[in-house]
Amino acid sequence: MKYLIIPGIFILGGLILFAYSLILFLQTKRIIQNGIKTLAIITNKEKKKSDSLSGADEFPIIYYEYEIMYVDYNGKTIKKVSDFSDQTNLVVGSKIEVIYDKEKTDNFLIFAKKQRILSWFMFIFSSFFIVMGILFLIFKR
Numbered sequence: 001m002k003y004l005i006i007p008g009i010f011i012l013g014g015l016i017l018f019a020y021s022l023i024l025f026l027q028t029k030r031i032i033q034n035g036i037k038t039l040a041i042i043t044n045k046e047k048k049k050s051d052s053l054s055g056a057d058e059f060p061i062i063y064y065e066y067e068i069m070y071v072d073y074n075g076k077t078i079k080k081v082s083d084f085s086d087q088t089n090l091v092v093g094s095k096i097e098v099i100y101d102k103e104k105t106d107n108f109l110i111f112a113k114k115q116r117i118l119s120w121f122m123f124i125f126s127s128f129f130i131v132m133g134i135l136f137l138i139f140k141r
Helices: 002-034 112-140
Strands: 036-050 061-071 077-081 095-100
Touching: 002 095, 002 112, 061 095
Parallel strands: none
Antiparallel strands: 036 061, 036 095, 061 077
16 A cells, blocks of 8 residues: 555646646647737846755856736736746846737736747656656556
């Protein structure tokens, strides 16, 4: 019975990550295919640091969160911080292409290709966890 715990964690974690990556992929795909492209102005950016992959403080991972402003097709000005952080260091006041959702105009993508690649990576990573859990169950017996 104890041998079911680790594969169960792998399978459950993989399924949760799989569901999240599928939702992220479908939302990103829908906005890319049906969204409206426009230019936005970067109004603010915040530099963030996270721990390095090794856990050491000498090599922190630097990334940026951007607040952008654009005008939607109704003439409404949208000013919002992006949900997606990136290591690209853009200048405040510069213009960037965004794709926003027609129905919910404050839902936008600033790095559409990177967000799509991230969802694919999460999908593959979650599938790996599920397969590892199943293989562990098969070969543990």
